[in-house]
Every structure is written in structure tokens, then in C-alpha cells.
Amino acid sequence: MRRGVRFAVDVGKARIGVARSDPDGLLAVPVETVKRDLEGDTHIRRLAELVDEYSVMEVIVGHPLNLRGESTPSTEDAIGVAGELAAAISAPVRLLDERLTTVSAAKQFRASGKQASRSRDQIDQAAAVVLLQDALDRERSSGMPPGAALD
Template sequence: MRRGRRLGVDVGEARIGVAGCDPDGLLATPVETVPGRDLPAAHRRLAELVAEYQPIEVVVGLPRSLSGREGPAAARTRAFAQETARRLAPVAVRLVDERLSTVAAARDMRAAGVSARKGRSRIDQAAAVVILQNALDTERSSGRPPGECIQVVV
């Protein structure tokens, strides 16, 4: 397992959830929800978070269907990850499968007694936590970084 902080990102149309982890990569925790409608502002905020947390990489959840196919949401996420990689270089950006992360986050929040209305902005953070924790667990068990690394196109 590589040592170093990571940030996890759940990209949505309205909001972007962000999670972080400890330097040992053991536990993902919520960081904040960034408004997602203004993408330049969202990228600026992510750059500020990267400057603050100094992660070795940013893990972005890639929404796929249950069959593994990629639709319009995955295309938007790929474009977001490409622009994020361009802006954050040399910090690596990785795409990881996020199937059912929001479903798992919503289930966990309901179990904790958080209502859907009150938890709307926190659900995005919780989904980012699920994405990042799955990536950390995958790396720990496989010994390899998870997902695919985004190559910066100049």
C-alpha cells in the first residue's frame, strides 16, 4: 500500500462530493460538498482542496450501469476527470468503478437516521467516502493502485 493522502470525488450534475483519507490510507472520511453546476468554480475549489490536503492522487468515481456499460453520466465524468487531471498535474487522477456507491451511501445515512431532505448535500460526501474507501481497500488487497490513471492531454 502506497503511503499518502488521497481525495475521493463523487461527480454529480448539481453537487460534487469530496472525501479524504489519512496518510496511511486506512480510513476515508467526508470533506465537503462542492457546488457542481459551475464547473470552473468546482475545479478551482478542488485545486484549493488539493493544495490543502496535498494528496498523492485524486480518485474519481466512474458511474457505470450494472452491466458495466458507460452512458452519458460516465462521459461527463470522464471529461470532468480529464480537466481535473490537466488542472491538478502533477497530482495523479484515477477513475474507479463507482457502481452503487450512492445507493450504499443513502442506505448508510438512512440507517444512521439522517433524513433524505436534510442529507441531500451530505449524501454526495458519503458517496465520495464509499468510492474512496473501496479504492483504498482494493489497493490494500491487490497491492496495485485501483482503476485507470488519467493521462494529461496537452
């Protein structure tokens, strides 16, 4: 397992959930929810600040394919954000299939008695945690970086 802090980014139309790992890559924890700026790049600048603040060695961006593994408008949106982020930071950016991460996070909230509709920021962070923990577990079991490097 490579050593270093990793980030996961769960891209949404209104918000972007962010999670980070510990330096040993054992555990993913929430960081914050970044408000999406659809007319500018405020969200990219904030993500770049966080990458610098935490000395991140790699960023995993959720790659939202549909259940058949096909691209959707959300897929193209996430790839666009990943590309913008890759241009703004020095750490590598990877795409990882994120099917059902937000659904899984919302189910966890409901199971704990919280209302998902009132916890959107926390759900976005939780989705990033689910994505990152999946990436960490994949790397630990395979010995290879998870997902696909952004071209």
C-alpha cells in the same frame, strides 16, 4: 501500500462530494461538497485548492457505469470532470467503478434515521467516502493502485 493522502471525488450534476484518506491510507473521511458550476470552472478551481491544501498524492474519480458495466451520460460527465481536474493539478487522477456508491450512502443515512432528501450534501460526501474506502481496500489487498489511470 503507498503512503500519502488520497482524495475521492463523486461527480454529480449539481454537487461533487469529496473525501480524503489519512496519510497511511487506512481510513476515508468526508471533506466537503462542492457546488457544481455547469457554465464555468468554479468547481474545478475549488477541487484544485483542496488538492493543494491537503497535499494530495492521488485523486480517485468515480466512474459511474450502469449495472451492465456500460457507459451512460453520467459516465461521460465524470470523465470530463476528471480530465479538467487532471489538467488543473499535478497529482495523478484515476477512474474507479463507483456503481451503487450513492445508493449505499443513502441507505446508510436512512438506516441511521436521517432523511436522505434533507441530507444531499452529506450523502454526496458519504458517497465519496464509500468510493475512497473501496479504493483503499483494493490497494491494500492487491498492492496495486486501484482503478484506471486517466489517459
